[in-house]
Amino acid sequence: MLIDVKNLSTHFVLSRGVLKAVDNISFSIDKGEILALVGESGSGKSVTALSLLRLIPNPPGKIISGEIVFEDKDLLKLNPEDMRHIRGNRIAMIFQEPMTSLHPILTIEKQVVEPLLHHKKIPRTKAMKACYQLMEKVHMSEPALRGKSYPHMLSGGMKQRSMIAMGLSCNPSLIIADEPTTALDVTIQAQLLELLKDLTQELGTSMLLITHDLGIVARYAHNVHVMYAGRIVEKASAQNLYARPRHPYTMALMASIPRIDQDSKKLAPVQGNPPDLLNLPKGCAFYPRCSKKQDQCMEHAPKLKPLSNNHEIACWMYE
């Protein structure tokens, strides 16, 4: 087991109340595994990712409780200096928007080489060489030319390639990819995800893939955790989840997406609106939108319980 997250809660204290962005979630990732976190905006996927790296802006955010055991160390107990050795070195992150997460006034090579200089403490000439090798590895055409350019001179796809190069530069054991291709076109998305998959396989890197696209999950993930309103509501292998979704939310989500390989029948949308995190219902957060609700759903929130081998679910239906 590479990383083991136990009972992680991240809350934001706002003037209007306490927002429980991540509420008591546990999961683990094995070596070489691609784990997908799926959910809609506001379900807590990105906050989970940021919590793993302790990048939650404080205030207003705070990791209230939990343990993040990574390579036999609890990340939440490390001092800031030690934590800095983890970020970008052992755990790397690829952010959603390459346009805003690259530094606009530094050249690409300066940004790609930075983690190498910082973490590996190797001489600049050697680091530069490694940097160009990396850029070739992520299929950037003419690395010498691209390296000297500034982010605004590159296309979105090229920017995201340099983000991937930065992420892989120190050979991390875990990569967190937060919606890595949402802002990109489909053909570029396919190129980049194939590249990420090949590189992580080659280097034996694990990946936490955060996305809302159920198609991407089906193509790349080994295991899937579905999040709703800050909690994990269903955990399963990708095979199992798609063949037998059990949580009413997962089922509703699957029925609501149009599929390109099937002829159109009427879509069955998830009823109602996404939950207001400051004003969650008392029991199960999905209760107001659920088609299979029972009385106890209103009163008590269900806990995640194993249903069968490798399939866990938080729903009263299966009690």
Next chain:
Amino acid sequence: MNSLQNTKDVCLDVRHLKTFFPVYKGSFFKRKIGEIKAVNDVSFHIKRATTLGMVGESGCGKTTLGRSILLLNRPSSGEILYNGVNIMTLNHQEIRALRKKIQMVFQDPFGAINPRMTAGDVVGEPLLIHQMCQTKNEYQHTIETLFLMVGLDPCMADRYPHEFSGGQRQRIIIARALSVKPDFLICDEPVSALDVSIQAQIINLLEELQEKYHLTYLFISHDLSVVKHISDTIAVMYMGNIVEIAHKNELYDHPRHPYTKALFSSVPIPDPSIEAKRKPFIIEGEVANLIDLPSGCHFHPRCPYVTEDCKNNVPVLKLCASDTMNERQHWVACLFDNNIE
């Protein structure tokens, strides 16, 4: 594409439409150094009460095409026939009247509504502009009906846009478009800003409205699954040109253009057992610079089947298959019309 059997059935007929944007250099002695050919010789038609889906990557000209049809971007040349009338020759007043018939649903539910107007006023503004209500009562009543039509509670009419969620705002935008009883809607990425669970609500609403009021849609999107679901015919755009156009199932089952094939193959199917068997057909490279178009076929720098011919000759859209029984035609702009499968 111009030899139509029955022109009465055709709602919109676009012929050789071009929309170019000049590119200038210098601030004082401004000189034109080139043109961006956003829409470059595009022809298609849409039958009444059907949906044409327009897909393509960002920058391929699909939004400009939608705006050109409403004359929001003045086309450089070509013809746009709406119910047989060339709208490019209309005068100012006639264009205004035309916009009552053709309406647009915009992409960004947060940017397309004035934040300082109440939802009711947003929906009612077109009614006032086109003077469609005689009395205040009638105006109120119409707004109420419109709210109900798109599945909103009429008592929310006094609220301001920030009080609504993205899906609800998109409903307001649809209600505003429908307020003047149009028969043609240009939907420019109407669901791309919405969450997956909300997307389906809006898609269903658009479908219901089409059935009820016999609306014709031009549905512009980059999301192929959504387009395939809602459209009857799909046109694929690449760098300002339509490269392929056919009935959706024909296009999905037998794509003729390498770009179409790559597009469909890039979309992952939400089923791991299917995905495991699928071999993605991935094309390399990125969309070229629009100012400096590649010679010959614009797709040739990325095409895996490229030959010398492609670099020199510009392919034109030609008929490659037709199903006379259903009046379905398959057009492709590729020098090789052999099956690439």
